[in-house]
Amino acid sequence: MTRSARRTGGCRPTLRMAGAGAAALLALTACSDSDPDPGSDPGKGGESGELSGEVTVFAAASLTESFEKLGAQFEKDHPGTNVTFSFGGSDALAASITGGAPADVFASASPTTMEIVADAGAAAGTPETFVRNRLEIATLPGNPDGIASLKDLTDPGLKVVLCDETVPCGSAVRKALDAGALKLTPVSYEEDVKSALTKVVLKEADAAVVYKTDVRAAGGTVEGVDFPESAGAINDYPITLLEEAPNAAAAEAFVGLVQSAAGQKVLTEAGFLKP
Missing domain, CATH: 3.40.190.10 (Periplasmic binding protein-like II)
Incomplete structure (x- = not known):
């Protein structure tokens, strides 16, 4: 997650320069240097702390209804975000991720398929089990x-x-x-x-x-x-932020929602078991 810090403080030139024109020019330059970094992206964890942009989630097909509810809640909580899902067999999703498909989050229906992604170095950190299914x-x-x-x-x-x-x-x-x-x-x-x-x-x-x-x-x-x-034959479901996530800040927030009490409530109401 990359954040650009805002530089604060007034315009404080440190050199004396002859002439009103030179002084004005120096003051202008100093003020310009205190402006926000034009390369910062507040929408993706930048200065404002607000989230925006698309979050792409690859998730096991059995998570469809629950994750669609959580996606709608996430968009409501973070105006300006858009959660896009790709649901399917966990093995096919893992293959897509390791093949270079752009995604921010992967939620698998088994540790075995998650290992494919982790072993390829595509998982950011250690995947965590968030629910189980029978x-x-x-x-x-x-x-x-x-x-x-x-x-x-x-x-x-x-x-x-x-x-x-x-x-x-x-x-x-x-x-x-x-x-x-x-x-x-x-x-x-x-x-x-x-x-x-x-x-x-x-x-x-x-x-x-x-x-x-x-x-x-x-x-x-x-x-x-x-x-x-x-x-x-109960399956554990792990989730992870992906290493090459295009929108890492928002993706991390989505993972946090899934693991939160509110997220767990949606999942258990759908019939999932707590980890």
Whole structure:
């Protein structure tokens, strides 16, 4: 974070110069030197301390609804800022960041994908876990197939959708299936948790294993079914300011909002677990 300090004080020439014209010129020069540094940017943590400009946040798809609320709150608290989100699979977002995509903040759905960014030297400081999330089965409204357990999803008559195992949701599902010694062949693997849930919402699948937060966000379009194996497949969500953040001051403030009591309230109301 770069800040330009304002130089204060009156015009105090230190040399005596002959002639009124020379004295006036000296006074003018001294006053000019006390002006703010023209290279300062008050909107990005400069003299005024006010924040402005765009903040680009790369975040796991499961954070969509919560982060959009927090983004709106941030813009309200800091007029002149604009929070832009890129939601998707954490692995794809990490690849974009390490590939040079301009971003200020990264919030991942697992420490593993965050490590990709940190190991590449793209994280500023140590990423911190801000929430956790647990899996749940999403079924059609009313649960017409009577799904009551993870094992029920192995019924060959059911069309089940899972997240790809390269993304945190899919990796967590794999842990849950292994814990129950279950083998499940889905009709498709999806690139992120929202894509998997959408298959059920559109009735293109009978069920999907997603996060509890996504089931809650979907409202009455799906029904959630808990299963005990999910207890051993809880994902930690880390967040970090990025090393090459174009708007580091505002980005740091956004991370602060996410970690604040107000931010945690929004996240826990969405179904996330406290870290």
